[in-house]
Amino acid sequence: MQTSFTNRKQVLEQKEMNIWERMYLPAIVKGMAITISHFFRKPATIRYPEQKRTVSEAYRGLHILKRDDVGAERCTACGLCALACPAEAITMEAAERKPGEENLYREEKYASKYEINMLRCIFCGFCEEACPKAAIFLEEDFAVANYSRDTFIYGKDKLVEKPKHGTKAFDVVKVGRERELN
């Protein structure tokens, strides 16, 4: 007989079944008691579109570009997030703040264009870690679905946090939206 080199080998004990076991019926009754106990248990289902699973605070979902207390964008287009991104999903273009826009952009330099390709993004959160201005965060929204690929490139219109009511940015965004509508 070949000796075993590990201690995992176990000799299976195959006893003859006694008459009680060979009747199967007791085992069947036991099994059916188990299944019927599940019948009255609360289902584990989350009815998805109506109910959503609560996620942890550290959950890494879709990105958001934060504003500060007065509603100005925090991002200064330093490019560290794009550098940190292992999937190379982030591109941006910088622009200089003009006088009078102090309430819209916190620093003198800001991102005039900021795009994340959600098909490339792996939601690792490195951009969040790299950001020196606490501007980009990964939040809990996660279901990205659409019919065409180009809609997955998210620009500033989708990424920037909605301005709070009463800030200068709120009025600017509102005016801009009304202009678009007209």
Next chain:
Amino acid sequence: METLINFLPSIIIIIIMFAVTLLIALYSTYGERKVAAFLQDRIGPNRAGPWGLLQPFADGVKMFTKEEIIPVSANKFLFILGPSIAMVCCLMTGVVLPWGGELTLFGRTFYLQAVDLSIGVLYVFAVVSVSVYGIMIGGWASNNKWSLMGAIRGSSQIISYELSMGLSIVALVLMTGTLSFREIVNQQHGGILHWNFLMQPLSFLIFLICAFAECNRSPFDLPECETELVGGFHTEYSSMKLGFYLFSEYINMFISSAVISALFFGGFNFPGMDWLLETTHSQNIVTLVGVGAYFIKIFFFIFFFMWVRWTIPRFRYDQLMNLGWKSLIPLALFNLAAMAVIEMVKHQHLFGF
């Protein structure tokens, strides 16, 4: 004219029964999915209508509108004949079942039963054994080895289990002395203690196991076992022909439950029947409550079928044959002999002839 009026109740009952059978089969599919879901801690279909109640109709529309494929190498006539036989046979069995007692309407008294055949039990057995041809012909005509293997398994399984089913019923018939469903049900009148499953527990057990096998339900669903035979005998079927096969399985389940309830659980008898008759003095009310009681029993057994399906894994083929030939048939024979002795002692024929 007079004969037509005499037949009218039967015809009406047949039409109602047909509709009710189809409706119950329709909702059995929904029930099956719901029961399966609850037994697995899920909630099951809930999108079509409130609690998914319209799901069977959605499935029906799907079945009807799907592309119908008949393989080139299949025998076209037999390919269509297979599901037809399966469907027709399972609809035919319900005719002899007693759905309720006497009902008096418009000055006429009739039984809630389409036909009271004196050989009702035999009739059910005959029709059920023809229904295996549906599986056999369908599987053979598909010209596909998986279908054929499924069909062969199906036929051998049904033949093996029909023997012990028949023997268990012979023991019951020995006691009741009749093959008419109405007679058997009437003899169980007068409380739960008179129901046959207490008089004949062994017969009941064997009959129940064989009913599972006859319906091709798990754990005896070898003819259509997905893991080994793709889809079994209905691999090549699509559209409503597949729908007929699936539908006939559910109708069979309903009919089996009805037969079990009638033979062993008192049919339309219910506890407190005489008391209700004395207090209301109306046979009609008692009959209608009896129909309700019968359907409650049937629904319980349909639920039981589903409960077993989602509990017990499928038998291997040799286990199936061993159980049928080496366990159930000897057991049924023993039961029959024991019943014969008991009946003889009961009627003093053993020593006093």
